[in-house]
Amino acid sequence: MKFGVIVFPGTCDDIDAQLACARVGDAIPLWHADHDLQSVDAVVIPGGFSYGDYLRAGAIARFAPIMTEVIEFAGAGGHVMGICNGFQICCEAGLLPGALLTNDNLRFVFRQVSLDVINPDTAFTRSLERGRPLSIPVKHTTGRFYAPESDLDRLEQNGQVVLRYAPSQNPNGSLRDIAGVINEQGNVFGLMPHPEHAVDPLTGSTDGLGLFASLRDSLSGSLV
């Protein structure tokens, strides 16, 4: 199982994402200017401020050369996890529904939040312990999930809302407390919390590790 972690200029959490992936498989960096996914089994688009997030978070990264390959990979059913800036990029690229807007208090927020797993049957959540909330940090200025009401209804009906901030835990004003969504096909997952910063008991919780492990289990067929 080989994870590819995309590195744009301005990406900050790439090493962290590689370390997290390396706990469940192999991980290599993928450079934004390349047109080669190097035969990875899954792509992680990590957090940070790609291209300085100038113009709009994720708006420039979406046009990076490597994104042509990522979009094609996803179109062919390849698994993509977009974390924070990666989530924003996936939305900008049309890989995921909705948009991320500036937090309702207009400030950057770092907070360890509690998340409810709404859909435990995705490729990214299937190995998690059922019914147990996840403690994972958020850190962003642009994390308020938004979509038109009708789209939100549809996302909920389709099981595309994968993670919600637990009651009273919503740090940014996201509509319907949405913290993570998946595409209709179930192979592209975006979330604002940073599971790569919850994989080591020494530095925090280990609740994020299950998301990476789920993906490994899904792709290696060890969990049917």
Next chain:
Amino acid sequence: MSAPAQPLDGFQRALDLGLSADEYARIVELLTREPNAVELAMFSLLWSEHCSYKHSKLLLKTLPSDGPRLVMGPGENAGAVDVGDGWAIAFKVESHNHPSAVEPFQGAATGVGGILRDIFAVGARPIAILDSLRFGEATSERSRYLLQRAVAGIGHYGNSIGVPTVGGEVYFEAPYEQNCLINAMCVGLVRTDDLIRSAAAGPGNLLVLFGASTGRDGIGGASVLASAELGEADASKRPSVQVGDPFEEKKLMECSLELLRRRTLVALQDLGAAGLTSAVPEMASKGNVGIDIDISRVPLREADMEPFEIMVSESQERMAGVVEPSRLNQLLETCAHWEVEAAVIGEVTNTNRIRVFNGPELLGDLPLDVLVDGCPLYELNPAPAPNPLYPPPNATLESKDATATLLHLLASSNIADRRYLHEQYDPVVGSRTIRRPGCADAAVLTLPNGTAIAIAIDCNGRRVAADPYRGTIEAVLECAANLACVGAQPLGLTNCLNFGNPEKPHIAWQLTESIRALGDACRALEIPVVGGNVSLYNEGPDGPIYPTPVIGLVGELPDPTRAGRLGWAQPGDAIGLVGDFAPHLPASELAKLRGEPLPDSLPEVDIAKVQATQLAIRDAVRSATISSAHDIAEGGLATALAECCLAVDLGCEVTLEEGTEPTELLFGEAPGRFLISGPETAVAALGQVIGHVTPTALQINSADTQIDVPLARLREAHASLATLF
């Protein structure tokens, strides 16, 4: 009227640029001619207080700066200490006070940018930022504005570049109303073999400028802003404040670190205050060589810049490197990969002169022994102020009731929960942070060799104002205490000495006493001073700031899994009080709330005794025989107990012996005291058992005072900072 003669022009211009009449005369004498406009601009910056340390250098030389673990000492972009297995930690703290007073967001942001460059300029990857902030009282609208914008600026830069902000401190005191302090500390990790110095070498080697292009921002920042008192017309100085671009710096940082990894460079120097004017002569002077620089080759943001503007621009996110001609292509490749602009702008010579060209035209030609070494160093004329310098604070607390006093202290701006501020910073990026802000008395980060470092930054300016010598001793001991509470042993110290105008005898006295204390404390604790920064002229129309020698301390702990915490572990654990227990009220937080004037001095500190206590705490944390450790500081014992409760949502019940006046006992302050918790035998072995951990309330019983407050009420009081914004 006839036009003034040419020499008078130069003289008047020198005064306008901040040089004194004597200094101008010295330049003319040493050069044996009048400097031209470009040369004069260079002198005015290199001979400014900010660049030359002319009022502090003689004092700083008295500080101990060597030790068995030191691998890079003062004089380089940052100092560094050995942390074992071929790894070193580079660190430094620096001020950006005046720019931040004029434009807090960019001032604070570029302060972070500047200290980050200092760290990667020695080849280290920045792994942590801490900040030390001072503002006027939180009731002042201007202070709240400055705080909000400065915090946003620090967050903007640190968060965007992917270096965690792992700790810091902020105090609110009226003397900082006109002149806030923004000090930023950066800590970097480097293979000892990869440390690089800034000394240029090898005549014929090329000087390369890489990073952002050069614009008109920040012109005169070091001389106009940093080396003069603040005054009425400061809004007009906004153009002297630099503008930061963390994205550019992120690319520059990765590019620089890759260049060092590939061993492409001979020397590396960041461009900070005074831009090329400071960086190029420093590199040449340290390497005992000369440099010819051609400003026509500097990539510009604006086409029509004057030569002196190019030389003094403080445009951010730029580095200067020296490269052998055969390695130039490698350098250009690496820069192209990271989308960083690079240009050869000069050449190393054997002339010991800086020559500035604009294409073929020679604009300036200065010997380094005049430009760099010719700056006069001033002896200070210290004398204590005959009258109190600082008016008593406004009283905000009338009640003598112990519970009301505790709640008022917890809600006071200097003690209130910092969560509102910490939440605006990313403390975890890099996956090294073991103790985030609010979890322990010091930040703790893992190292690649399986050990960890702890970092603390602190200074209580009010106590230094009361007694510059003992207050400074206390600041060093406080940082060492913070390290002890996580189980760390100090390895090296950096400092940022924020003082008023040193040409005034009472400020000179504060500075002299403080540096004397810093030396004494460091010698006693055997901690080398690896480098630092001096920020003088911190005065407003209403007077000087509290003298504020901010101390940054880095230490090591062998086992990261045993890093200490400040909060209680579990109900039933015994609570112990460790250390000599002699709290005093003068200069304390409570004295401030009661509007009491500063005392003339602080009680004497027995450094050896405090150090012995710290060692005992450190060893107990390291061996995991106790469960929590917290140093008793602002607000005294009662406040410290509340902090241990609130960190984890547990209560406590303690009984204090009679004998001391209850207010002093509960709220008095003194260095060298700790609160610990854990199994009763372990706690009793270290100190006096005073009670135990309980589930839900803070209860303190003493002779004639009783405090019994539910945690929810403590928490409400402690959360007061957020309600101000």
